[in-house]
Each structure stands twice: as C-alpha cells, then as structure tokens.
Amino acid sequence: MDYKQTLLMPKTAFKMRGSLPNKEPLMQKKWDDEHLYKQSLEHNAEKPQFILHDGPPYANGNIHIGHAENKVLKDIINRFKSMTGFQTPYVPGWDTHGLPIEQQLAKQGIDRKKMSIAELREKCKEYALGQVEHQKEQFKRLGVRGDWDHPYLTLNKEFEAEQIEVFGEMARKGYIYKDKKTVYWSPSSESALAEAEIEYKDVKSYSIYVSFHVTDGKNVLNPDEEVVIWTTTPWTIPANLAIAVNPKFDYSVVQVGEKKFVVATDLVESLTGTFGWETPQTLRTFSGKVLEGVVCRHPFYDRDSVVILGDHVTLDAGTGCVHTAPGFGEDDFNVGKKYGLDILCPVDDKGLMTDEAPGFEGLFYSDANEPVMDKLEEVHALLKKGTFTHSYPHDWRTKKPVIWRATKQWFASIKAFRGEILNAIHEVKWTPSWGDLRMTNMIKDREDWCISRQRAWGVPIPVFYGEDGEPIITGETIHHVAELFRQYGSNIWFQREAKNLLPEGFTSEHSPNGVFRKETDIMDVWFDSGSSHQGVLTTRPELRRPADMYLEGSDQYRGWFNSSLATSVAVTGHAPYKQVLSHGFTLDGQGLKMSKSVGNVIDPMKVMKQFGADIIRLWVASVDYQADARVSNEILAQVAEVYRKIRNTVRFMLGNLNDFTENDAVAVKDMPELERYMLIRLNELIDTCLDGYNEYQFQNVYKALQNYCSIDLSAFYMDVAKDALYVQPKDSLVRRSAQTVLYKTVLALTKLLSPIIPHTAEEIWQFIPGAAEVSEYVQLTDMPELETVADADELKKKWKTILSVRDDVLKSLEKARDAKLIGKSLEAAVTIFATKSTEWLKEQPSLDKLFIVSHVDVEAPSVTVPDTADQYTLDSVAVRPAEGEKCERCWSVLPSVGQDHDHPTLCASCSETVRHDYAGVSLEE
Numbered sequence: 001m002d003y004k005q006t007l008l009m010p011k012t013a014f015k016m017r018g019s020l021p022n023k024e025p026l027m028q029k030k031w032d033d034e035h036l037y038k039q040s041l042e043h044n045a046e047k048p049q050f051i052l053h054d055g056p057p058y059a060n061g062n063i064h065i066g067h068a069e070n071k072v073l074k075d076i077i078n079r080f081k082s083m084t085g086f087q088t089p090y091v092p093g094w095d096t097h098g099l100p101i102e103q104q105l106a107k108q109g110i111d112r113k114k115m116s117i118a119e120l121r122e123k124c125k126e127y128a129l130g131q132v133e134h135q136k137e138q139f140k141r142l143g144v145r146g147d148w149d150h151p152y153l154t155l156n157k158e159f160e161a162e163q164i165e166v167f168g169e170m171a172r173k174g175y176i177y178k179d180k181k182t183v184y185w186s187p188s189s190e191s192a193l194a195e196a197e198i199e200y201k202d203v204k205s206y207s208i209y210v211s212f213h214v215t216d217g218k219n220v221l222n223p224d225e226e227v228v229i230w231t232t233t234p235w236t237i238p239a240n241l242a243i244a245v246n247p248k249f250d251y252s253v254v255q256v257g258e259k260k261f262v263v264a265t266d267l268v269e270s271l272t273g274t275f276g277w278e279t280p281q282t283l284r285t286f287s288g289k290v291l292e293g294v295v296c297r298h299p300f301y302d303r304d305s306v307v308i309l310g311d312h313v314t315l316d317a318g319t320g321c322v323h324t325a326p327g328f329g330e331d332d333f334n335v336g337k338k339y340g341l342d343i344l345c346p347v348d349d350k351g352l353m354t355d356e357a358p359g360f361e362g363l364f365y366s367d368a369n370e371p372v373m374d375k376l377e378e379v380h381a382l383l384k385k386g387t388f389t390h391s392y393p394h395d396w397r398t399k400k401p402v403i404w405r406a407t408k409q410w411f412a413s414i415k416a417f418r419g420e421i422l423n424a425i426h427e428v429k430w431t432p433s434w435g436d437l438r439m440t441n442m443i444k445d446r447e448d449w450c451i452s453r454q455r456a457w458g459v460p461i462p463v464f465y466g467e468d469g470e471p472i473i474t475g476e477t478i479h480h481v482a483e484l485f486r487q488y489g490s491n492i493w494f495q496r497e498a499k500n501l502l503p504e505g506f507t508s509e510h511s512p513n514g515v516f517r518k519e520t521d522i523m524d525v526w527f528d529s530g531s532s533h534q535g536v537l538t539t540r541p542e543l544r545r546p547a548d549m550y551l552e553g554s555d556q557y558r559g560w561f562n563s564s565l566a567t568s569v570a571v572t573g574h575a576p577y578k579q580v581l582s583h584g585f586t587l588d589g590q591g592l593k594m595s596k597s598v599g600n601v602i603d604p605m606k607v608m609k610q611f612g613a614d615i616i617r618l619w620v621a622s623v624d625y626q627a628d629a630r631v632s633n634e635i636l637a638q639v640a641e642v643y644r645k646i647r648n649t650v651r652f653m654l655g656n657l658n659d660f661t662e663n664d665a666v667a668v669k670d671m672p673e674l675e676r677y678m679l680i681r682l683n684e685l686i687d688t689c690l691d692g693y694n695e696y697q698f699q700n701v702y703k704a705l706q707n708y709c710s711i712d713l714s715a716f717y718m719d720v721a722k723d724a725l726y727v728q729p730k731d732s733l734v735r736r737s738a739q740t741v742l743y744k745t746v747l748a749l750t751k752l753l754s755p756i757i758p759h760t761a762e763e764i765w766q767f768i769p770g771a772a773e774v775s776e777y778v779q780l781t782d783m784p785e786l787e788t789v790a791d792a793d794e795l796k797k798k799w800k801t802i803l804s805v806r807d808d809v810l811k812s813l814e815k816a817r818d819a820k821l822i823g824k825s826l827e828a829a830v831t832i833f834a835t836k837s838t839e840w841l842k843e844q845p846s847l848d849k850l851f852i853v854s855h856v857d858v859e860a861p862s863v864t865v866p867d868t869a870d871q872y873t874l875d876s877v878a879v880r881p882a883e884g885e886k887c888e889r890c891w892s893v894l895p896s897v898g899q900d901h902d903h904p905t906l907c908a909s910c911s912e913t914v915r916h917d918y919a920g921v922s923l924e925e
Contacts, residue, residue: 010655020612187351264320466510530563
C-alpha cells in the first residue's frame with residue numbers, strides 16, 4: 001500500500017521564487033487602475049490625519065540610491081500609519097528651478113544669449129517637466145504610494161503665487177531688505193549663494209607675508225618701521241584698504257638687521273622660526289589699541305592703508321596684523337563699515353579683475369595670485385611665500401571655488417526674529433534628538449539670509465524701483481504680482497514691462513513721472529522649497545499646516561529644514577512641522593562615498609531589474625538609517641537571502657493551510673500548550689514590531705521579523721508541528737490547533753510586512769484562506785492586535801525551561817549522531833534525568849513530538865544518573881536507539897509497528913488514523 005497518500009502534505013500555488021522584477025510592475029499597474037491610494041484615504045476617511053510633507057528632490061537626472069532610501073522611508077511610515085487608523089495623504093513634490101537646469105540646456109547647445117529671458121525660461125520649464133515625469137516613474141517603481149497624478153512643483157503657478165505672498169508678508173514685517181554686503185559669490189554660477197549652497201573641499205593655497213611701510217605713526221610707530229600681514233589670498237592685496245589689530249593684544253617692534261617689523265608680541269618666537277630671523281631684538285612693546293589710526297602705505301598703489309581695531313583678529317596663525325579688504329571678507333566688511341572705509345571690490349560677476357585693480361585687470365581672480373606676488377617681490381614687500389592645504393568653500397552645484405565678494409543683494413534678516421525661531425525649534429520633536437542642538441547652533445549666530453540670485457530660471461523677486469532708485473514693496477504691489485503669477489505664472493514678469501506689472505493707476509512718491517523698473521534678480525531656490533508649507537500645505541484641501549513630519553537627509557538641517565523653519569516662523573510664528581526625522585547618507589560596501597568615477601555607485605533601477613523593489617525596501621528597513629548606510633551588490637544579495645527565507649517560511653504556512661478555513665479555527669483555550677505558547681510568542685512579535693514602527697526604528701522591525709521566521713518558526717515550530725500537520729488525523733484537535741496558529745501567524749506576519757515589502761505582502765494575502773474576502777488588499781486592513789492568552793506569564797516561564805531542556809536534548813542527539821549511535825533523530829529514544837527544578841517534566845505530554853524522537857522517558861531526581869549521560873545545568877540526557885520497527889508512515893521507531901495485521905508496517909497511531917480517515921479509500925501503489 002502507498003501510505004504517502006494518507007499524509008496531509010503541504011499544497012500551495014504560492015511560488016517559492018518571488019520573481020519580483022516581473023510581478024511588481026503588473027501589481028503596480030493594478031494598484032493604479034484601481035486607485036489604491038484613493039482607496040487608502042477613503043478607508044480612513046473619518047480618522048485623524050498624519051501629514052508627512054515631502055521635501056522636493058531636484059528635477060534633474062535619474063534617481064540615486066539615496067533618493068530611494070528617502071522615498072521608501074516615507075512610504076513605510078505612511079503605510080504603517082494608514083494601517084493604524086490615520087488618514088495619510090501624501091503629495092510628492094519637485095524642486096524645479098535653479099542653475100543646474102540652465103546648465104543642462106547649455107550642454108544641449110542652447111545659447112541663452114540668442115533668446116530672450118522669457119524664451120529661455122520656457123525651455124527650462126519644458127526640461128524640468130520632462131525630468132519630473134522621468135523621476136516620477138522611477139519613484140513609483142519603488143512602490144511608493146501617493147498622489148502621483150497631482151504632485152506639487154515649485155514652478156506651478158499656484159505655488160509661485162503663494163511664494164510671493166510669503167515674501168510679501170516677510171517684507172511687511174520688515175524682514176526683507178537690500179544692502180551691499182560681502183556674500184558667497186560663485187564665479188562659475190555668476191551668482192550669490194546662500195550658506196546652504198556651500199560645500200567644503202581641500203585645496204592648496206598660497207601663503208604670503210607682506211610688509212606695509214608706516215607713513216604716519218601717530219607718535220606710536222616710526223617711518224622706518226613696517227607692519228607685517230599674512231594672507232592666503234594674494235589676489236585680494238589690490239583691494240587692501242586697512243590693517244586690523246586686536247586692541248586686547250600686545251604688539252612689538254622687532255629689529256632684524258636693518259629692518260624693523262611690527263607683529264603681535266606673542267607671535268615673535270614662532271615668526272622668528274618662520275622667517276629664520278637671527279638674533280631679533282625687541283625694541284619696544286605696546287597695546288594694540290594705541291595703533292588705531294596709524295597710516296601705512298599700500299605696497300604698490302599710491303594710497304593709504306590705515307590701522308584699525310577688530311576683535312576678529314586672533315593669534316592662531318599669521319602675525320596678529322590682518323590684511324583687510326572690505327570687499328572680500330565678512331569680518332573685513334563689518335570692520336570696514338564700522339570705520340567708514342570704501343567697499344572696494346575689483347572683481348566682476350565672472351571672477352575677473354576690474355580696472356579698479358590696475359595692472360591686473362582682465363585676469364581671473366585666482367590667476368592674479370602669481371602676478372600680485374611678483375609685484376610684491378618687485379617692490380620688496382614680499383617677506384616670504386609658500387603653500388598650504390586647507391578646507392575651502394565651493395559651489396555645491398558647479399563644484400568650483402567661491403569667493404567672498406561685496407555686492408548689492410536682497411536679504412532676509414534672520415536676526416530680526418531669531419528669538420522666535422529659536423523658540424519654535426524647541427517646540428519640535430527632533431529625531432535624532434541632537435537635531436534640536438544642531439538647528440539651534442545654526443540659527444543662534446545667523447544674521448542674514450542672502451535670498452537674491454543673478455540667474456534667469458527661478459521666481460523673480462517682486463520688487464519695483466522708482467525714478468529715485470528706491471525699492472517699492474507694498475501690500476498692493478505684492479498682492480497684484482501674486483495674482484498675476486497665479487493666473488499666468490512667473491514668466492509674465494519677464495514678458496511685460498514694469499508698468500504693466502503694477503496695479504492699474506499705481507502711483508508712488510518715488511516715481512513722480514510714473515517711470516518704473518523691475519528687479520532682475522530671482523529668489524534663492526531654498527526660498528522656493530522653503531515656502532512649500534504655504535504653497536502646498538495650505539492650498540491642498542487634503543493637507544494642513546503644520547505637517548506632522550518632515551523627513552529628509554541630515555544635510556537638510558542647513559537646507560530645507562532651515563529655510564522652511566525661517567519662512568514659516570516669519571509668516572505664522574511657528575515651525576511648519578511637529579517632528580523632524582533625518583537620515584544619513586548612502587555609502588558603498590566599504591563605507592566610502594559613492595562616485596561614478598570610482599565605479600561604486602548603486603543604481604536603484606538596475607537593482608530593481610535584478611532583485612525587485614521589495615529587496616531595496618527590505619534593505620532600507622534593515623539599516624540604521626539615522627546613520628550613514630552601506631549598500632553594495634553583496635549587501636543586497638544578503639538581504640535577498642533574508643527575503644528568500646521569509647518567503648519560504650510563509651510558503652510552508654500557506655501550504656499547510658490548504659484545507660483550512662476560519663471555521664476550522666480552534667479556540668485558544670482549547671489548544672495544546674505548545675500552540676498557546678506560540679500565540680504568546682506571536683503577541684511578543686506584534687508588540688515589538690508595533691513599537692519599532694511607532695518609534696520609526698525599522699531596523700528593530702526587520703530584526704524581529706527575521707528572527708521570528710528563522711528561529712521561532714523555521715528552526716522550531718514548523719519542524720515540531722510537522723507531525724501534527726502531516727501525520728495526525730485531518731480534523732484532530734492537535735492538527736487544527738497547529739493550523740490555527742499558522743493561520744493567525746501568517747495573517748499577522750503579512751500585515752507587519754506590508755509597509756516594508758508591500759508587493760510580496762499583497763501576493764501572500766491572496767493565498768491566505770478567506771483573507772481576500774475580508775479585504776482585497778492587505779494594505780487596506782489594520783495592523784494586527786494582541787490576542788489574550790490565559791496564564792501567559794506562567795506559560796512563558798514554563799516553556800522557557802522546556803525549550804532549554806530541548807536544547808540540551810538536541811545537543812545530545814547530535815553527539816549520538818556523530819558517534820554513529822543513531823542516524824535521524826526519530827531513530828532515537830531519550831532519557832531525561834530531571835533535577836528538582838525540572839521533575840515536573842514527567843507530567844509534560846508529547847515530549848517525543850517536541851524533541852522529534854520516538855520515545856522519551858523522564859526519570860525523577862532520585863534516580864542515579866549513569867556516567868554515559870550528558871550532564872547539563874537543568875538535567876542530564878542519555879540517548880539510545882529506539883526499540884521497535886520503523887513506521888512506514890510517520891517514520892517513528894516503535895514497538896507497536898506490526899501489531900495491526902491489516903497494516904503491518906504502521907504503528908498503532910498511524911494504523912488508527914488510516915482506518916478512520918481512509919476507510920474505503922484505495923491506497924494501492
């Protein structure tokens with residue numbers, strides 16, 4: 001007879017292989033066709049909202065793995081919140097203005113000089129919209145759920161209009177002004193930059209010491225004495241107007257041969273080594289404050305360089321006497337303004353020296369270094385020159401160096417409402433918690449935000465000028481421009497004359513003849529995206545301000561988090577977000593920054609073609625995203641292996657539910673102890689995962705799910721339960737109890753997995769008995785709830801001991817197997833010599849099934865333990881070959897095999913099962 005036919009083996013159409021690259025796009029199309037995002041909102045229509053406001057990525061090029069990490073994190077949160085009773089509208093957005101788009105058009109051969117600004121802007125808009133569509137498809141391929149049909153774009157007319165309103169409100173409160181100041185200037189972009197647009201790289205710079213002859217010593221210095229300065233920017237010497245000293249330091253006149261130099265007293269010793277002075281002699285020492293007003297002569301121009309006082313002067317390097325060019329440095333500018341110096345800036349927008357630097361005009365600023373040093377050497381003012389490597393600011397877009405340059409720019413005064421911003425910071429929950437301190441440190445000393453840019457592609461600064469040159473910003477003009485933008489878009493600013501952009505009949509004391517001109521600068525793109533709290537959260541009916549969460553990379557503390565905070569506090573008095581969650585950067589497998597030139601870049605689109613989106617998503621959940629996260633093909637392959645184990649665990653459960661319906665479920669109180677214990681373990685899994693999700697610690701969720709599948713299920717329960725599932729009678733309590741546990745477990749697992757790997761979760765859902773009848777989609781259900789198990793604490797304590805004893809038994813079985821005493825574990829009989837703490841095992845049923853052996857004896861503590869037994873803390877274990885014959889059906893070795901004449905190859909239990917369940921059924925080979 002073929003007794004295999006009587007075994008209730010697993011059967012399921014759920015495939016072992018995920019085939020995610022093929023299945024996911026089909027699934028996503030179905031989700032789109034059935035408007036699943038809309039359904040998710042309707043599912044929680046009357047529930048409280050959770051608003052995660054999307055920080056707009058820049059619309060240029062393919063998405064990278066950092067983009068993927070960011071969008072997946074947001075999607076995990078939104079999906080989880082949706083399954084815990086929140087309505088989660090998610091409106092993705094794009095940052096669509098800025099220099100890189102202009103540069104892309106230039107690369108395509110479009111000559112901006114051969115077209116009007118309005119025409120160039122139309123080309124920029126066309127390019128940006130194309131990039132949005134391209135990136136949109138890539139983000140959707142990750143399985144990110146949201147309103148992709150109606151994203152927000154910073155070039156949208158409505159958004160631009162609201163941005164103008166934000167600017168106008170800040171102007172109304174006096175926060176917006178124009179002034180000539182030194183700002184970061186990018187010659188490569190031909191524009192001013194904000195601090196958020198700066199990155200630092202190591203560069204090699206010149207280091208020179210220059211002497212300035214005294215012409216009027218004010219009875220402190222003599223005409224034969226020279227003040228020595230040190231600088232790392234020789235090209236700024238033509239702009240020198242002063243020398244700054246610190247009034248709190250002492251200064252000395254040091255004679256070296258026939259020369260007499262003025263330097264800080266505390267630096268004499270180090271400068272002696274720097275210059276190789278032999279027997280320098282200090283002639284006299286005096287306080288720095290008495291040097292104020294001393295006049296020196298510029299090394300090669302016929303003009304004065306006056307000595308002034310400044311607390312910014314330090315003794316960290318140099319001579320204690322600081323070369324001051326008010327047009328080329330923040331400290332220089334501030335101290336120069338204090339002393340009424342000219343703001344001389346002999347460098348133009350392109351970085352070329354102007355005719356205000358005679359002898360060097362036309363040279364690119366950095367190319368002027370050597371000619372300036374040659375000139376200093378010629379006039380015997382160059383005391384020493386060298387080079388050194390240091391960190392230097394660069395334009396984050398062009399990757400080229402920037403300079404400090406004095407120009408007229410528009411500023412938002414952060415200083416004017418800094419206290420309100422600092423208060424707002426402390427009202428926000430920052431994750432990680434150091435975000436509060438980091439943002440506080442960025443704001444507490446910040447004076448101004450340079451918001452003007454000298455480019456074409458962006459939102460224009462809505463300012464008019466009268467005949468007297470004074471700027472005109474009124475509530476009337478701002479509102480009128482905003483409405484024009486709302487109707488026509490911001491390009492109308494470049495299509496119409498100034499008079500046609502003003503309200504009809506507008507007059508101003510600044511223009512008695514009614515002649516006006518308009519500002520040509522555009523706004524910093526950080527002002528664009530930083531206005532999204534008004535341009536999106538207040539204009540979209542499904543959203544609100546403040547958002548519950550902003551989630552971006554840690555670089556956005558100086559970017560979007562910062563600009564959003566400043567504009568929101570300026571307009572509303574409060575932060576635009578209740579919580580900020582930040583993540584680190586993505587690195588390669590060795591922890592190095594990814595670079596195309598190095599070849600260590602991971603392309604998410606290629607990953608999805610090879611592994612599928614769910615593998616990227618599972619990787620995101622697996623890492624500590626708040627730190628920098630490593631990713632490589634090898635790491636992704638390891639994640640794919642974890643996915644395979646989870647999938648196979650689920651497949652086992654689904655296979656063993658092939659004849660199960662919810663009506664077959666056994667009440668918890670009627671289940672055997674093992675099954676009740678497994679429901680306790682399931683409760684602990686649910687609790688851990690829900691905590692992990694709620695705390696945004698997805699790595700904890702990942703670890704809990706991985707460990708549960710591999711340890712609790714694969715390595716334990718699924719192995720132990722095979723006898724109940726395959727061998728025991730179909731409708732027996734033990735089998736239906738085991739199935740009930742599997743059913744509850746796969747239901748809970750699928751829901752817990754859904755935010756992380758939604759494609760796989762939806763596939764599993766279709767194979768769970770009756771699940772699709774409750775809801776077609778698991779993502780439209782709620783997270784699992786804990787189920788009460790009576791005497792849970794006592795059971796947990798008891799089964800902790802049982803499982804420890806089981807570990808001991810498994811060790812002894814392995815030893816017996818190595819000694820060739822037994823083969824498979826079912827060939828063994830086990831004797832447990834209990835201690836006082838485990839003697840109750842004698843009353844524990846089904847230990848043979850738990851240990852997967854054919855027979856178990858439990859001896860009382862009074863029984864002498866033989867020397868051949870293995871000694872453990874809780875017990876001793878002896879293994880011997882089981883007595884009897886091997887049952888053809890269950891493979892146990894038992895004395896009862898052969899006692900039934902009708903079924904001579906079966907044990908008594910199997911014989912009874914076959915008689916009962918298969919009476920009249922032909923079991924011929």
